[in-house]
Amino acid sequence: MNAREAQEHLEPDPASADALVDLSGVVCDDRFGGPHPRSLDRLGPVVEALVRRTGDRRVRVHAVARPDLGGPAGGYPSAEHPRLLADWVGRGLVAEFPDAGGALLELAELTGLPVVSDDGFEEHRELFPWIQGDTGRFLGVRRRSGGGVSVRRRDMGVHAPGARPPRAGEPGPGAPRPLPDGERLPLVRALQRSWRCPRRRCALYGRDRGAPDRVPELRGGRPVCEEHGADLVDEGPRASLVELKLLVDGECVHRFTLDREGAVVVGRAPGEGGIPLHPHLPPDVAARVSRAHLEVTVRDGEALVRNLSAKGTYLRVRGSVDLRRLGGSRPRVLVVNDVVELVSAVALTRGARRYPPEPVRAWQAAARRARGTGAGEAPADGGG
Ligand SMILES: [Zn+2]
Structure with missing residues (x-):
């Protein structure tokens, strides 16, 4: 290539x-x-x-x-x-x-x-x-x-700061280390947390209110509620998600994100609350997938997969060529890049992405502003 x-x-x-x-x-x-x-x-x-x-x-x-x-x-x-x-x-x-x-x-x-x-x-x-x-x-x-x-x-090892002699042009160990592009790092740290507005009636920030993907505004490096001007209260790490990629003939045709704990049924047409695959598959291929083919459970950021289909579900562990049939009742942990084959040429694999797209897009907008190349008011939807 x-x-x-x-x-x-x-x-x-x-x-x-x-x-x-x-x-x-x-x-x-x-x-x-x-x-x-x-x-x-x-x-x-x-x-x-x-x-x-x-x-x-x-x-x-x-x-x-x-x-x-x-x-x-x-x-x-x-x-x-x-x-x-x-x-x-x-x-x-x-x-x-x-x-x-x-x-x-x-x-x-x-x-x-x-x-x-x-x-x-x-x-x-x-x-x-x-x-x-x-x-x-x-x-x-x-x-x-x-x-x-x-x-x-890679094993990154544990290195003391400045343990390696600086190369020409690099700041020495004692020199101040500037923040990359100034504003981005405080934003990164804010985007990794969940925030709550201290105003009880605030509809924007809070675990049970507002949109979970909402990105806070920073003033002087501190996240504030744009409606009330109040400093936001840290509610802990932002919830992570599990990404599943649907592969047809080894090419990703769709990505699903599971952003809450619990079980979800995946299949041709699994019904309410499930993930239907038929919109993403050619009709003849979809017909070979069971209506409810397998179940994926998200627990503590882990994804567990269990077969529900009489046709069986096969697992190929990352980097291996062997397919192993999933046993009936016992769920298997799915790690990133493991491949679960439903029928020939149709597979699900766990993607590496762990966070929703909104924080990343807020970061990109900030980076564009810092470089003076953006429109400034970059929309949160990213525009594709
Ligand atoms: Zn508020």
């Missing part, structure tokens, strides 16, 4: 992506993809690795780059590469940030998506302490013996 083919997998909306990609790191990674210091073609093998990892041939990646990745000469194999990159940035397919690492980490917090990067993020560990000791959120790029690359979970 070359750069032009990989372009089809670039997703401007991080809330609709399957992974975040440190594009600067990938493009400059000369361990693979030819001898040149930079090559956009390196994105192709990384996308192929993510296709294998997710089981989704249409896997979507949100790519973040530093503005200095382009440039007229830039060490690319040809002048077409920087031109293509400029085109991607202009069309919003690649997001540029002076502090691309900080932006990636903020997006990782807001979406729950994995980050494809071999960066150690040493200078970000103070602001993002969850990096220390993490073994699940970062995917490193590794050469495969048969050609191409794979993406593997």
